[in-house]
Amino acid sequence: NAGVTQTPKFRILKIGQSMTLQCTQDMNHNYMYWYRQDPGMGLKLIYYSVGAGITDKGEVPNGYNVSRSTTEDFPLRLELAAPSQTSVYFCASSTGRPIDQPQHFGDGTRLSIL
């Protein structure tokens, strides 16, 4: 029962470093999403994808990049880490649009930038 798998679970970065958060799903879902969750807050959409080769910006895309070369994988790239990017990052997937289908979430990556 793998579902949505995110790696790493925890990471500490220095300001200006770069890293890639990995997300893979084994449910053959076309839709995939990246969210960030700050303390006491809900989820903010960073980027999403409706299929391989297609990506689009969400509410808070600045400072991030994504790619979707396969159905299974949807990595999130931070190029120049900033303290404001300290957060918990969640990847999710679904079979279709949010109107019709629920989203399945990974367990998150907790990222601290110092």
Add this chain to the structure above:
Amino acid sequence: TQLLEQSPQFLSIQEGENLTVYCNSSSVFSSLQWYRQEPGEGPVLLVTVVTGGEVKKLKRLTFQFGDARKDSSLHITAAQPGDTGLYLCAGAAETSGSRLTFGEGTQLTVNP
């Protein structure tokens, strides 16, 4: 921009009490989902409501979608410590396409 406001933000009650969590917006949503999130984990879907006035029950949890599809509520009867978690409402609209709008959540603590 569509916004969902949840209230209360924090709720601490004793085991056996009843509670209601509210999710309100000035926008109309085609459907509304409720998720529960436990520490260190991602949100997990509880229910989806799609019809104005709809009421769905999940054991001790009752979910209602407002007639105008702008608001929703979650009522828990006889709360148990296992109900502790962050409850998130999330709305989907035709105009938002593939996006889901999340509320900021209600942190519920049920004390034994």
